[in-house]
Amino acid sequence: MSGVYQCEASGVEGKVKSSQVQVIIQYGPRAATILRNHQTISGDVTETEDTSRKIPLNCSSDCNPLCKIAWYKDGEQEDSYNPVIDIRRDRRMSGVYQCEASGVEGKVKSSQVQVIIQYGPRAATILRNHQTISGDVTETEDTSRKIPLNCSSDCNPLCKIAWYKDGEQEDSYNPVIDIRRDRRMSGVYQCEASGVEGKVKSSQVQVIIQYGPRAATILRNHQTISGDVTETEDTSRKIPLNCSSDCNPLCKIAWYKDGEQEDSYNPVIDIRRDRRMSGVYQCEASGVEGKVKSSQVQVIIQS
Template sequence: MACGVFGEDWNVIYENKSICAPKGSTVNLTCTYKYPEKLTLTDTFWIMCEKQNKPEDIQSLKEYSEYKDRVEYFEDKEKKKAVLRLHNVTENDERAYCFRLVTNTEGQKWIGKEGVKLAVSALQVKAPQLVLEKQTVNLTCETTCSLTDGFIWYKNGQTLTIQSETLQLQSERSDSGHYSCAARGHEHLSSPAVNPPQNISVSISPSGVIVEGDSVTLSCSSDSNPPAEISWFKENQSSAVGSGQSFSISSFKSSHSGRFYCEAQNKHGSQRSASVSVTVKGIHYKQILLYLSCLKSEDTDNHLNGSQDIEQKKVNQS
């Protein structure tokens, strides 16, 4: 506390010196205050504590574009209690917030210097890199700061009864699914679900008849989190023939024909697709024209040769 005019005291007491909130949540920072009663309080607001040493930079949070649509102030003047409500918090909001009092007397202003330090936690599920069937597996709901209200677990969007930081599974086939967690009281703000690659499949473009010389692209799709790394294989070949979401052959030849499949892998597991057959099934229109042209040329030659034979026979007969 410090003395103001008339020997009376200024003071700001924060309900919590630090708060950890899940990313995307709404958080309330609360304080009570005291000021010399013979002064008239004209304004109160919340500021970024780091600005307090530069009077020219001290301004309400509502004056900043990144805060103005997310900040609300509430105050009970009789109880001398003030609340800063900050919506949709992100990691960029991690700092200390101080309460500011302004009176109608020149030089009689006050800042509760320590403030409330806000930390923002992004939840994520930590799982083993390799999961074997029948093996005990622990999934952990990780936070970057301490959330003491407990956790809620979800499997495929359905709430589980486990409420601890760790979820233990026996790695049965029935345990397969998408797992996510949330902090109690913030159930709508669950972590991204984690799962090994599932539902992996291959599509071919063009989807119709492939003719020699065509450009052929195979695309691999999978359901996984985090996103899977894709490798391409041709049956009867030991090493991969390509990588990435798609695999292309710019000028397809008969020698390229075969059965292809993709394999998706992330830190939670891997899965391969069914093989698809890619073969040349037709010839280009130009090749057809060339073939017809050759036939026509042969017919003409045969016709001329036939006419010459007839004429020669006539000469011999005469």
């Protein structure tokens, strides 16, 4: 019933009016509501990060005289007393917002509104033991052990992760991939993070599983030698023998004749068909796992 009141008196001499009286009924607030685009908010407010843009929220409450407004983020009062707060679309502005209206009837708070600023990924990095990898990852073969690599990328909501080996997608979508220390797992690894802002790939990481030697074998014409190697003397010709052993990095090879090391470190030794070259031959392969010797091969040059 707020308004301007006035009375009028009438009689034999006519009519007269009193002065006007302003009646003000003060009230409020009874409720406070957060609006966006003049609509009550149901659920969360979710936007993609763009620091050049803002999210305007309005605290609506009815008071006479006008309500005083305060804003809260995550329970802490903000430095804003305007009915409208402009929230920058920055990941750091994510949080729970609430407004408070105060007036002659006290104070009321609105319902809480969750503001979620989604972002990422901007970059992806492969880590080992929480450290960025510089150079190759090199380990000795041990199939009972693993190399854990972590794909680090920042997203909200959480990034989806995919792993690639030698350009082919792996059946792993976990941020951490456990690479078995098996020679077959050597290769170039890369991870991909995807989110609301698209997809990004990490730098490539070369994983090298070193191994060997486990065995050494003397071959002739690509065949394992069974028995002696017997040839007729002909000093213009040679007997090529190959020391076969599997290593990564390549095995170092040494040759022995009658127990004495030869001055040859090539996987292939060319034995001249000279009677003086007759003897017992053996090769030795060495690598990250130690040294192994082949079986002995008897070479007989007949005259």
